[in-house]
Amino acid sequence: MLSARIATMLLFFASGASYATWGVHIPTIKAKFGLTEASLSLAMFAIAGGAIVTMKPLGRWVAHSGSARASVLGALGFALCTAAILAMPSFVLLLPALLLFGITNAAYDVAMNAQAATVEAHCGKPIMSGFHGMFSLGGMIGAAVGGALIAAGVDPLAHCAGMAAITAAAALWSRTRLLADHPAEPASxxxxxxxxxxxxxxxxxxxxxxxxxxxxxxxxxxxxxxxxxxxxxxxxxxxxxxxxxxxxxxxxxxxxxxxxxxxxxxxxxxxxxxxxxxxxxxxxxxxxxxxxxxxxxxxxxxxxxxxxxxxxxxxxxxxxxxxxxxxxxxxxxxxxxxxxxxxxxxxxxxxxxxxxxxxxxxxxxxxxxxxxxxxxxxx
CATH class of the missing domain: 1.20.1250.20 (MFS general substrate transporter like domains)
Structure with a gap:
């Protein structure tokens, strides 16, 4: 039980840190592609739009796959998209990359929250807020480290790829430690x-x-x-x-x-x-x-x-x-x-x-x- 709780905390932390990595590089993306505020807003909407439109089918996918498996696959997909964003050579290709970034982020988010609910049910006491606290902590540390790396002149693509590798490693380490969901009861x-x-x-x-x-x-x-x-x-x-x-x-x-x-x-x-x-x-x-x-x-x-x-x-x-x-x-x-x-x-x-x-x-x-x-x- 403890290993499942630690693994889920790690997934939440990596999610927060990865999303912060995108956040600190928004100015980098704006400068790289010479975006206006309107074009940048479109790019940001692609992320949110991808998540919102696909949320319902993603919920069904997580339920069918199980939150443990879906958490790992969602995290790996999100890691891949995190690494790919700054590798895009044009704004035309950036938009679908950001759309996939939003979709995989939503899959990761739903799956790890469903796993958190499963872990809380097994523990028999409230622990959900602590998982979300790890997401906030990951965001704060990810933003702080990202700012320091930008100040030090680290290549943005290398930064994103490094964060993607950390997220993928967290997912693979968690793979055998997450819990199977309780079978869903038949419903009238x-x-x-x-x-x-x-x-x-x-x-x-x-x-x-x-x-x-x-x-x-x-x-x-x-x-x-x-x-x-x-x-x-x-x-x-x-x-x-x-x-x-x-x-x-x-x-x-x-x-x-x-x-x-x-x-x-x-x-x-x-x-x-x-x-x-x-x-x-x-x-x-x-x-x-x-x-x-x-x-x-x-x-x-x-x-x-x-x-x-x-x-x-x-x-x-x-x-x-x-x-x-x-x-x-x-x-x-x-x-x-x-x-x-x-x-x-x-x-x-x-x-x-x-x-x-x-x-x-x-x-x-x-x-x-x-x-x-x-x-x-x-x-």
């Missing part, structure tokens, strides 16, 4: 219909949670610069405060879920995120804004792990299909969240736009616990 049409309705509700709640998370990633620096009027040194700390809160909240999330229960933790998370954004809006100075963004990170940290666990336990669907259904709407929220906030900010102000983020997490705090009770009640 009525039970499956109820599960699909609940998955839609959980997915909508995850959408609102990821709208807020996406907004934090893209708009904290702008808020610190334009609204708080922070000095240049402190502008980037808004993002760092939110990311640090996310990582801390995820590593503490399992113990909190065991102590408080899923419903109370979800409500507390939503209200904490609301309080954080409200603080940053009401008191637009450097220290209060940073404290508010850190609180939002703490609040947002366990939303996705909670929704994924709930989706993986619904009678009538396999864990992989349940997670894929919720993840699909969550990814849409992450994609459109920054756009929605930008549009609202353009029409009114960024402070008002962030008030919409506060409202979205408050909605989760109010409506989420009741929906979790419905998901946990046999139909």
């Amino acid at each position: 049409a009525g039970k499956r219909g109820r599960a699909n309705r609940l998955l839609l509700i959980l997915g909508v709640l995850a959408f609102f949670g990821l709208v807020g998370e996406g907004a934090m990633y893209d708009w904290t620096a702008i808020y610190m610069q334009d609204v708080v009027a922070a000095t240049p040194y402190w502008v980037g700390w808004g993002y760092a405060a939110f990311s640090g809160g996310m990582a801390a909240g995820r590593f503490a999330g399992d113990a909190l879920r065991a102590r408080l229960g899923t419903e109370r933790l979800l409500a507390a998370s939503g209200w904490m995120g609301f309080a954080g954004i409200a603080l940053a809006i009401a008191w637009p100075s450097t220290a209060p804004a940073l404290a508010g963004f850190a609180l939002m990170g703490l609040g947002a940290a366990n939303l996705v792990p909670i929704f994924f666990v709930a989706a993986s336990r619904l009678p009538g669907v396999s864990p992989a299909e349940g997670i894929a259904a919720v993840a699909r709407l969550a990814y849409v929220g992450l994609l459109v969240g920054p756009v929605i906030i930008g549009g609202i900010a353009h029409a009114s102000s960024l402070r008002f736009a962030l008030a919409v983020v506060a409202a979205s997490v408050a909605l989760i705090a109010v409506a989420g616990p009741r929906q979790l009770r419905r998901a946990e009640t046999p139909g």
